[in-house]
Amino acid sequence: MSNTNQNELKTLAETRNHTITAPTLGGMQLFAQLVQQLGMSTKTNDKLDALVNYFTHADPKDKVWVIALFSGRRPRRTVNSTQLQTWCAELINLPLWLLEESYHTVGDLSETIALLVPERADTPATAGKPLHYYVEQFLQLEKADEQEKKTFILQSWDELTSKERFVFNKLLSSTFRVGVSQGLMVNALAKIVQLEPSVIAHRISGNWDPATTNFEELLSEQDISFDYSKPYPFYLAYAIEEEVSNLGEPAEWQAEWKWDGIRGQIIKRDNQLFVWSRGEDLITGKFPEFSALQAKLPDGVVIDGEILPYRDGQVLNFNVLQTRIGRKNVTKKNLQEAPAGLFAYDLLELGGQDIRHLSLSERRTALEILINDLQLPFIQLSPIVDFNSWDQLTQLREQARNINSEGLMLKRKSSAYLVGRKRGDWWKWKIDPLTIDAVMVYAQKGAGRRSNLYTDYTFAVKDGDKLVTFTKAYSGLTDKEFAQVDAFVKRNSIEKFGPVRTVKPELVFEIAFEGIAASNRHKSGVALRFPRISRWRTDKKPEEINTVEDLKKMLELYGK
Amino acid sequence: MAQVIEFTDKGLYCPAGQFYIDPWKPVDKAIITHAHSDHARPGNQYYLCHHDTKPMLQLRLGDHHYQSIGWNEPIYMNEVKVSLHPAGHIIGSSQVRVEYKGEVWVVSGDYKTEDDGISGAFEPVRCNTFITESTFGLPIYNWKPQETIYSDIRHWVHSNQLAGKTSVLIAYSLGKAQRVLNAVAEVTGNIFVHGAIWNTHQVLTQAGHVLPAVIRVTPELPKEVFKGNIVIAPPSADGTPWMKRFAPYSVGICSGWMQVRGHQRRRNADAGFALSDHADWKGLLETVKATGAEKVFVTHGFQSAFSRYLNEQGIAAGEVKTEFGAEEEEAVENPEKTDE
Incomplete structure (x- = not known):
């Protein structure tokens, strides 16, 4: 296009009074635009630009709320x-x-x-x-x-x-979910305030109230007030995709069991005890078990660990703990039926000093001294799995399910405790999931990217000559496969019950899951943990699916 | 007594006139509402359509026995009086009015009630029985006035230019592409089009329609010419290697489905413009009322919701299964050559 054209266009846009420049937008409009941009963009850089643009132009009070909202501090739902x-x-x-x-x-x-x-x-x-x-x-x-x-x-x-x-x-309705990681927001903030991302991450974590905090206070260059409850951002691992033998010398690595509980931090500062979950919820009140730590832990200590259902030296099925998580008040009965323990992974602060930069070996040594001194049966060191070769470790991993573990964690002994999900030094190496072949019997339209497409399915196994439903699964197919199943549902629906369609039982899928437990809420008598579709068995007919007896056998083996 | 129009496995059939309307299997006599491929299929012995539809059928279906008529020009087939009336969907799109022994049925085909300035202004036709589409038959589908959407598109093109990006607009090659073309021609002279849109453009201009000039995207064109300009491409080109030459570019999809965020996200569009060639909820309702029909049959789209609502409003309505479109997708076009 010629320059003249471009100039004309510019003038045209200006005379039409188009609101391209952000400051002319109202506060709510600017926020709506941000949400729109974050929702539509698939590129991290575009999201970052949108956030930087927002934090540059928005009202400071609005900014504080956005930081709060995007870090999980939603206003409580007041209407249903x-x-x-x-x-x-x-x-x-x-x-x-x-x-x-x-x-x-x-x-x-x-x-x-x-x-x-x-x-x-x-x-x-x-x-x-x-x-x-x-x-x-x-x-x-x-x-x-x-x-x-x-x-x-x-x-x-x-x-x-x-x-x-x-x-x-x-x-x-408190249903805000945006496609923005906390890390991305921190990086955006780091572009407009003179603070290191790790400092920002720490500042915006913890127990602050967006209604009474102003932007300057939250992200000032000097730390003006100290929040004793503030947890550190968690260091998270990716699943390892390559052969473990490519990690190098076994001696450079520490292996631990991977536990399936609530990742949390226990903080003792200023003589107060705080328990945080990874979702950044303060859950101190939900685990009265840990109150003994207030007296026993030295001050200025932060422990990273896993909260698990634990009794008589044994980790129980996570399902046991789930029964008490959602409750407002934990009863005595809950405490007896679902007792909680902590498996300590790491030590982040000692004597009031941030020690995350030390090597894992050094932190582990300090952690061992600390935990051994406590002498509390429900606070355990997460056991280290000794191994000399990767082959040996591969074999050891097979035992994970017997002790209610999900597999192994591999951590480089020289690693510092980093912020967020990072590759390189920490890896999770999970055991293969359990699987079962089932037929789809109900379908419902999905949400978000899957709106107006049948993507939420209920599956059944055989029970004699009948079918019995046992799980739902929402993920695991490609967009193309979802489109094919959607077309099948539209052609083969038998009945419509509100949003749910019953479907001719014809499509067979392999369902993968991490655990199984008894349940009286489901017809089949079992509840699965993390069920998802592992593949579409186009090679199988509905007659060839698994049976409810197969599920019960799995329950017997792994459902303790 | 037999119905004036019956619902058969080959399509909508008028036994007294012995013709079908938009049949999905080959028949002797077919009346075609418009040239989109789910309504105009190959293999019929005889085609009757509007004058403006005929060149498009020739382009898409090749040589056949075509007869074309104008709007409001009744002809008789046996003792059945047949006439076409503007449907406002795309160029040449028509509703079919069928009158037999004093009883009037109207088949809407696809229609939109807003006049796009190209397709002819939609006219509701009084009838006893109305067979209506329902592609966007839910109240969430309420279109903004097209001028507002055009202005949004131009605004988007402008911000792309500021960012040094090419604007790739995705629009159906017959219908939407011409509307979008008119809208953006106001701000730039250099508009590039995909081969499929070029072909349609040629046929339409040869048939006497006045459209802004376009430049066909060919392998010979150096990549630099696209920079900051506008490209119009059909949905089949979206996400293919054909698009690479426009980098850096931003994709804007023009479709009624873009009304819902999830659909837009699924298509990975940088921008979505809810510009449709179908009637929205209000358009459907107003049309049904304006026809004065005592009985309404609802086809392709949200049949069950729309017919239930009509019944609750005191208008007798039923659902009819047809093979137009995929249930909730826009008309799938002929697999069109990407030219290379």
């Missing part, structure tokens, strides 16, 4: 989805079933409502209230009665544009 659906249906005068039908096609209630409520013709393009206004209103709503909630929400729907309404609903 039934209320939202009912109010929306009422507002636009649609039958509830049609709203539900729309919801199952869109796959997201917030978006459905955003699309259904008509946009006001006179919605100003550049004005609008900031994000923090709405979030602060949400906090007020916690104490409001239903009528007050409804009034506020209907008024907000009316004054917001469709895109803003989407993020508003997401915040309101």
